[in-house]
Amino acid sequence: MPTMLEVTDLGHRYAAKDGVYTAIDGLSFTVGSGELVCIVGPSGCGKSTLLRSVSGLLRPTTGQVRLHGNLVSGVPADLAVVFQDYSRSLFPWLSVQRNVEFPLRRALGRAERRERARQALEQVGLTGAAGKYPWQLSGGMQQRVAIARALAYRPALLLMDEPFASVDAQTRFELEDLLLRVRREQDTTVLLVTHDIDESVYLGDRVLVLSKSPARVVADLTVDLPAERDQITTRESERFVAMRAEVARLLHSPPAEVAAPARERAGAVVGE
Amino acid sequence: MRRAVRGLLGLAGLLALGEVVGRSGLAPEGYLPPTSVVLTRLVELLGDQSFVLDVVATVLAWAIALGIAVAVAVPLGLLLGSVPVLRHGTRAVVEFLRPIPSVALIPLAIVVFGMGPDTKIFLAVYAAVWPILFNTIYAMDEVDPLLVDTARSFGLNRGQVLARVVLPNAAPFVATGIRLSASIALILVVSVELLAGAGAGIGKFILEASSGSGRMDLVFAGTLVAGVLGYLVNAGFEGLQRKLFAWSATTGEVPQ
Structure with a gap:
């Protein structure tokens, strides 16, 4: 390895x-x-x-x-980082979709960014939330968005x-399995x-x-x-x-x- | 809805009080015209071309002044907010200039700009610059360091962090400054028209109605128009702000 x-x-x-x-x-x-x-x-x-x-x-x-x-x-x-404090690491003025596209702006065209974000949101089970804003989501969902953003970036x-x-125990188990x-x-x-x-x-x-x-x-x-x-x-x-x-x-x-x-x-x- | 109804009830109460007091003879004849007389004058005035031109002159001067204030204060605020050396270096000057009441500058402005609309525009700009400037400077500090770290971790450089994180984050604060300044600029325009005289404007109209003929019904009608303008300006900006910056104003009900 x-x-x-x-x-x-x-x-x-x-x-x-x-x-x-x-x-x-x-x-x-x-x-x-x-x-x-x-x-x-x-x-x-x-x-x-x-x-x-x-x-x-x-x-x-x-x-x-x-x-x-x-x-x-x-x-x-x-390289991508997912921080503990999801509520402070998502951009509140951007929709979920735009948050996930955020790091892709420099490298990819619009259509490609969309597609990458769509895939990443699907991976974390948030397909339906693309148009929402972070403050409209629960803590666990916000952290899913942060994870999707990191995944969409495809970091080494x-x-x-x-x-x-910072999430409750049940959500924590779900997110751990999601990560795996x-x-x-x-x-x-x-x-x-x-x-x-x-x-x-x-x-x-x-x-x-x-x-x-x-x-x-x-x-x-x-x-x-x-x-x-x-x-x-x-x-x-x-x-x-x-x-x-x-x-x-x-x-x-x-x-x-x-x-x-x-x-x-x-x-x-x-x-x- | 209920709040709006209560607000309207309060307004109706005030108008009724004006009617009663006006007719009671508490004040000498003509000093406090009853509401019905004032409202009748108001309707007549709205059909009067020279009064409408006065209103247009005031609104135009206000719009120009606010535009200039935004164009001056926002870039300056961004500059002072992002370069600490400049900010500290200019602090003493700013703290000296800011408390000067704009109306105290009327003689100076007349000497420099003459009796035209430039004078009221200048003084309105002077007063309107400060709230926008301070809110913009303050907004640059308000960005959460974790948002900046997040952007940096995705490889954004300083300029990109400024454009894509610090500025959008500052926008609602700047908008609040502009809303405050919009009201201040209107007050200044009307005040200067009233105190220094002017070619046209609501303030000039009120001044003429009160000084020559002592027509208090016209004075009140003009004042009412100024008040409605002020209300519309504030309500308009508030509505715009709520629409544009829902993400900032809301406390956010979190669905579980």
């Missing part, structure tokens, strides 16, 4: 009131082409900083990100920042950040467990569940239960040998 994404020794520091805050530090991992990798970490560990660095929205302080071999500086052309890498954290279905249909590579352990195991081919801030990778687990997953039978299977326990344990008390990488680390807050 060729490597799609390669993150090497990534670090980011912010200037803070009392010195420098290190959000992430020395993060390294790879994502293979066609893989769905979940990143799970304690809240506030710098997951969003990591995602913003990978997407090119944020320039990392140290390290580098490579997308199919090319160094990422600025936002790469074949789809980044998702806690995409299902469309990434199979479209063979998309997905990097998904979540704070939900069950979700990371349920969705992922692999689960990367991050430490508390400054975030480092404490474990890289392959999820050896069958590719075909089901909200009831998968979640009650012995293997699923064992894996979620393993991830929980890693999150709770990261193993000491992984927690001490080659370079010496300062604490979360480094004085100047």
